[in-house]
Amino acid sequence: MIVRPFRALRPTKEMVDKIAAKPYDVVTEEMAREVAKNNPYTFYKVSRPEINFEQPVDTHDPKVLETGRKHLEWLTENGYMFVEDRPSIYIYQQHWRDHVQTGFFATFSVDEYIENKIKKHELTRKDKEDERALHVKVVKAHTGPVFLMYKSKPEIDNLIMKHTAGTPEYDFVDESGVRHIVWVLRDENEIQEIVDAFKSVDSFYIADGHHRAAAAVRAAIDFRNENPNYTGEEEFNYFLAALFPHNQLKILDYNRVVKDLNGMSEDEFLRRVSEKFEVTPVDGVYRPEKKHTIGMYLSGKWYKLEPKSGTYDENDVIASLDVSILQNNLLAPILGIENPRTDKRIDFVGGILGIEELIRLVDGGEFKVAFAMYPTSINDLLRVSDEGKIMPPKSTWFEPKLKSGIVVHLI
Numbered sequence: 327m328i329v330r331p332f333r334a335l336r337p338t339k340e341m342v343d344k345i346a347a348k349p350y351d352v353v354t355e356e357m358a359r360e361v362a363k364n365n366p367y368t369f370y371k372v373s374r375p376e377i378n379f380e381q382p383v384d385t386h387d388p389k390v391l392e393t394g395r396k397h398l399e400w401l402t403e404n405g406y407m408f409v410e411d412r413p414s415i416y417i418y419q420q421h422w423r424d425h426v427q428t429g430f431f432a433t434f435s436v437d438e439y440i441e442n443k444i445k446k447h448e449l450t451r452k453d454k455e456d457e458r459a460l461h462v463k464v465v466k467a468h469t470g471p472v473f474l475m476y477k478s479k480p481e482i483d484n485l486i487m488k489h490t491a492g493t494p495e496y497d498f499v500d501e502s503g504v505r506h507i508v509w510v511l512r513d514e515n516e517i518q519e520i521v522d523a524f525k526s527v528d529s530f531y532i533a534d535g536h537h538r539a540a541a542a543v544r545a546a547i548d549f550r551n552e553n554p555n556y557t558g559e560e561e562f563n564y565f566l567a568a569l570f571p572h573n574q575l576k577i578l579d580y581n582r583v584v585k586d587l588n589g590m591s592e593d594e595f596l597r598r599v600s601e602k603f604e605v606t607p608v609d610g611v612y613r614p615e616k617k618h619t620i621g622m623y624l625s626g627k628w629y630k631l632e633p634k635s636g637t638y639d640e641n642d643v644i645a646s647l648d649v650s651i652l653q654n655n656l657l658a659p660i661l662g663i664e665n666p667r668t669d670k671r672i673d674f675v676g677g678i679l680g681i682e683e684l685i686r687l688v689d690g691g692e693f694k695v696a697f698a699m700y701p702t703s704i705n706d707l708l709r710v711s712d713e714g715k716i717m718p719p720k721s722t723w724f725e726p727k728l729k730s731g732i733v734v735h736l737i
Contacts, residue, residue, distance in 0.1 A: 327529070329524045333413055337496075338405070338408065350373040369730050373731075375390050391460060394469075417508065418508055420506055427575060428486060430486060431567070468542055474531065476569060479527070494508055542566075561737040582657070584661055587661070595624075602656065621696075622696070647717070667719050678725050707721075
């Protein structure tokens with residue numbers, strides 16, 4: 327697989343904590359606006375350029391996207407960001423609670439994505455692809471890194487880790503309590519050592535950022551069509567990502583809340599659920615402790631749900647996922663939620679918010695029932711990707727998230 331160093335546009339040491347921001351798609355416009363009120367340097371002004379306007383605007387409008395490019399130029403012209411003087415690799419370590427993961431920023435091949443050597447597990451929406459591809463073309467940069475992983479190899483993992491011994495370029499704690507540490511690897515021989523090590527790797531996998539990857543590829547194809555004599559070495563042939571070993575990544579639970587019981591009484595609902603699940607009332611809060619255990623919160627009570635034998639195919643990687651078991655045996659047939667992507671009666675709650683958020687939403691009356699899931703495993707995700715299949719919607723919540731604005735790939 328191809329790993330390519332690049333000359334990042336990046337903040338000065340003094341400005342990195344002010345510029346760096348969460349991925350554009352995990353914050354609302356309102357949240358981004360709130361940050362920008364007190365922080366004129368925030369990268370949201372680049373990644374969410376609609377916040378540069380007082381009134382609501384069309385996020386597909388090139389004039390709106392142009393303000394993102396201008397903010398990037400403003401950051402550079404005023405010395406808050408600068409372009410690296412030589413192609414480099416950026417070792418990236420994140421500390422969150424008791425979890426540590428170490429990878430690196432580099433650029434990766436559009437062609438390897440097209441050839442499916444960079445494997446996916448999620449469907450993308452054309453409207454979101456369109457918007458981000460246009461963002462890449464107007465801003466002339468990849469502003470948000472794709473989150474990639476590789477199947478861990480100790481010799482490669484150790485090769486990356488050895489570069490964390492020196493003094494870091496950046497070391498800061500963000501608003502979510504995540505510590506971000508970056509070392510700049512500039513030595514050509516050390517870079518080549520990493521590049522060569524990955525030549526023996528067969529595949530990379532998208533952990534998070536499917537729309538960012540698809541948009542980068544769409545933009546690259548447009549640039550190629552506009553430049554028929556392209557050589558393949560142009561920056562648009564590569565996209566920005568952070569790459570980590572799979573066994574260092576952390577997937578949290580991705581939980582479900584539903585607004586009503588589809589016209590049933592609670593007794594009738596529980597009776598229907600018990601046809602496919604062993605239903606056990608639990609004292610206090612129930613947190614699923616292993617695969618094939620699901621928590622259900624209804625009218626102030628927790629229940630443990632365990633799917634009965636024969637309700638799913640254990641040999642089918644998709645059908646045996648807990649999110650599939652819940653969807654196929656309860657959400658669709660009992661609650662009438664056939665398409666969780668589009669049904670307004672269901673919502674999804676990332677595990678970062680905790681079980682307490684499920685209790686709050688149900689006790690507050692906005693939702694009638696909540697389902698607490700056991701996190702999807704990395705190995706299940708890899709298997710889905712290797713088999714060329716697609717995960718059900720909202721199957722994985724990776725934490726910690728990558729920061730945007732620590733490094734930018736100019737094209």
